[in-house]
Amino acid sequence: MSQNLSELDLSHLQEALSRSGQKVTPQRETVFKVLLAKRDHPTVDEVFNRAREAMPGLSLATVYNCLETFVGCGLVRQVNHERESTRYCPNLAPHAHFRDKETGRVHDIDLPPEVLGSLRSILPPGFDSETIEISFHGRAQAKDGPAS
Amino acid sequence: MSQNLSELDLSHLQEALSRSGQKVTPQRETVFKVLLAKRDHPTVDEVFNRAREAMPGLSLATVYNCLETFVGCGLVRQVNHERESTRYCPNLAPHAHFRDKETGRVHDIDLPPEVLGSLRSILPPGFDSETIEISFHGRAQAKDGPAS
DNA sequence: TTCCTGTTTAGAATGAGTCAAAATCTCAGC
DNA sequence: GCTGAGATTTTGACTCATTCTAAACAGGAA
Known part of the structure; x- marks a missing residue:
């Protein structure tokens, strides 16, 4: 604290x-x-x-x-995950989110530049993206520790 | 119709x-x-x-x-986009969504298997993802036609 | 001080979505 | 064709995150 x-x-x-x-x-x-x-x-x-x-x-x-x-x-x-209450995150590095089905916890997943790049590349010409949100949903092994 | x-x-x-x-x-x-x-x-x-x-x-x-x-x-x-009303989509092929800032329209973006794969690969061991949601947000050139 | 602007507060209002209970439908078994 | 069980639909009430409104407040410039 x-x-x-x-x-x-x-x-x-x-x-x-x-x-x-x-x-x-x-x-x-x-x-x-x-x-x-x-x-x-x-x-x-x-x-x-x-x-x-x-x-x-x-x-x-x-x-x-x-x-x-x-x-x-x-x-x-x-x-945002589905319709649940909005959550807030001070991590400004590019990252995705993983939401654990069971615990409801949200984990940051580091997003390497090349993956970000390949994502951007799927946009057809004419689509100009300012932000990308990626969220996984599933189960995370109880790798405990601070609920990142 | x-x-x-x-x-x-x-x-x-x-x-x-x-x-x-x-x-x-x-x-x-x-x-x-x-x-x-x-x-x-x-x-x-x-x-x-x-x-x-x-x-x-x-x-x-x-x-x-x-x-x-x-x-x-x-x-x-x-x-789902931000806190807006949930929308529904009968396209079952793997795809991302692009939400146009100005019009509010949502466009399907085809998601090639290799990009999907590279996304999956960023998950550390222990994270078992069932679904992935990818959404872009920005402006789309008024490539009109049915609001895909 | 006085004014102006931006900020905070409490409480009311909004609106998407959910729930509960009664009405209705469907269909298997007679 | 009837009957009863279970699924589905309907209505209207309800929840709850978020937004709005209007009044109080703070703090700096004149």
Whole structure:
């Protein structure tokens, strides 16, 4: 539950927000720290509950606002699986997601550039893709450890 | 709005349903025909409206039921994009989806076996994937024609 | 201070989807 | 052709993630 989030991580927040003309507020800091502290793809509700430990007055709407802001300035990615609640992920490296049928956990799967390339190459001319989402669904061996 | 859907298509329905011990009903036929008639990844609401032209008494819940049944017996795939309404797709060949930012249309993108293979290969040992969903998001040149 | 703008808050509203229970259908067995 | 069991459909109520609205708040420029 580290208090030792590197300054570097928080400076990302600072930088990304000011890049898009927005302010660093206590709420945004708190929410961002929650995302960095446990990278388990929490839902809004989970973020809300964790964040309230540090900031009891925080409102759910604000958590929605913060997360939307982060997504908007590229700090965080949304992860959707079927119709379940949206989850949030501060891993900015290109990666796919694997959703475990049994546990519901979401795992990051590293996406090598050549695979990304071959994916891009299947688009016929005229299709200009900004984002690609890849999600696997199945069972993962209980390789425990932090629910990545 | 072709009445000439091949017998073959409808026999798929027949076969897939009885394979899982379920009945062919007028409602299911109607809904299935709607999916085949215009392969534009309709939402439940769109299916509902189209189906009611042929069967005015049809209820929304039944459309949900039918589509769930079809997905369950592998006749149809669900397509989710972000938090938008679920769409349905009778194309069973392996393919990705491209969602046009501007029009909202969803296009099927053919997925060659070798690309599918290279995707599978990025899974670390212990990850056993049953389904893969790939979705692109961006702009598509107005290569008009039926909103594939 | 005062104003302005962006942010946060609480609560109401939305809307896709699900559920429960009654009505209806189908069809095997008589 | 009837009967009864099981599947299917219907209606309407319900859930719940998310969005919206309007009022309070914060903090910097004038």
